[in-house]
Amino acid sequence: MSSILFYGVPEGCSFGSIVALEWSGLPYRLCRVEMPEVVSTDEYKQINTVGETPSLLLEDGRTISESMAILNHIGARAIGSGLGFAQGSEDFDRQNQMLAFLNTSFFAAFGPLWYALEHPMEPQDEQALTAYGTAAVEKAHHTLEHLLAGREWLLGNGPSLADAYFVGIARWNDFHKVVDRRQFPSLHRLYERMQQEPAVRFAHAIEHRQEAKSSGAFLGEVDLTEALGLLKQAA
Numbered sequence: 001m002s003s004i005l006f007y008g009v010p011e012g013c014s015f016g017s018i019v020a021l022e023w024s025g026l027p028y029r030l031c032r033v034e035m036p037e038v039v040s041t042d043e044y045k046q047i048n049t050v051g052e053t054p055s056l057l058l059e060d061g062r063t064i065s066e067s068m069a070i071l072n073h074i075g076a077r078a079i080g081s082g083l084g085f086a087q088g089s090e091d092f093d094r095q096n097q098m099l100a101f102l103n104t105s106f107f108a109a110f111g112p113l114w115y116a117l118e119h120p121m122e123p124q125d126e127q128a129l130t131a132y133g134t135a136a137v138e139k140a141h142h143t144l145e146h147l148l149a150g151r152e153w154l155l156g157n158g159p160s161l162a163d164a165y166f167v168g169i170a171r172w173n174d175f176h177k178v179v180d181r182r183q184f185p186s187l188h189r190l191y192e193r194m195q196q197e198p199a200v201r202f203a204h205a206i207e208h209r210q211e212a213k214s215s216g217a218f219l220g221e222v223d224l225t226e227a228l229g230l231l232k233q234a235a
Helices: 015-024 067-077 090-109 111-118 123-148 161-170 172-176 185-195 198-207 224-234
Strands: 003-009 027-034 055-057 063-065 217-222
Touching: 003 015, 003 198, 003 224, 015 067, 015 161, 015 198, 027 224, 055 067, 055 224, 063 067, 067 090, 067 161, 090 111, 090 123, 090 161, 111 123, 111 172, 123 172, 123 185, 161 172, 161 185, 161 198, 185 198, 217 224
Parallel strands: 003 027, 027 217
Antiparallel strands: 003 055, 055 063
16 A cells, blocks of 8 residues: 545645655655545544644554654655655754744744634734734744745755745745735745746646646545545554
8 A cells, every 4th residue: 555645625734745745756645635624524533633634644554644744754765865864964954943944933824814714703803813923924934034045945955845845835825915925035936936846736736636747656546435444454
């Protein structure tokens, strides 16, 4: 059994894990999880008890959740491709540090905006939450521009797991329209460059159910019922 990535739509941060799998060359399949309808069901919680995406079902029946854990797992299995680095090495630490920033600061900055959009509340409460989220997103963009320091890629040497995770989150600004990304030249160039990556085009096509051409080892999609059956077989 090949691994199965459970990806969330619409606009899931699992987008970055699809990009990373494409880059890795590792064989994998995908399982589409609609949010919030399917992700919160008892069936999906057999895969991820927290009821979130992404999740990765491994060949031996184990499951991994949380983007950072999944990306580091992919990196560890793809060291030969240059995508991952040996744990404890300088490159591993730099990449892990960047992933942590993206996860705790860049990702989290959009949280208030998603909450205000998805939950009914009093107008003044929505306005306050939106203002808080807007300030957080602006700050995160300023910080990321500083971290890039004019480099072409987040780690400087070429595409990395951090760039894959970045592009899945950065697109949320296009949805919420918080900042003009052109105010952040290095960040803007990185985002535009990533849009030309075949792996990113593939992930977009998968999410929108368009014709998708894999340049990796994508083996097709399975539905949740089939994935749960495979999980039981592996147990």
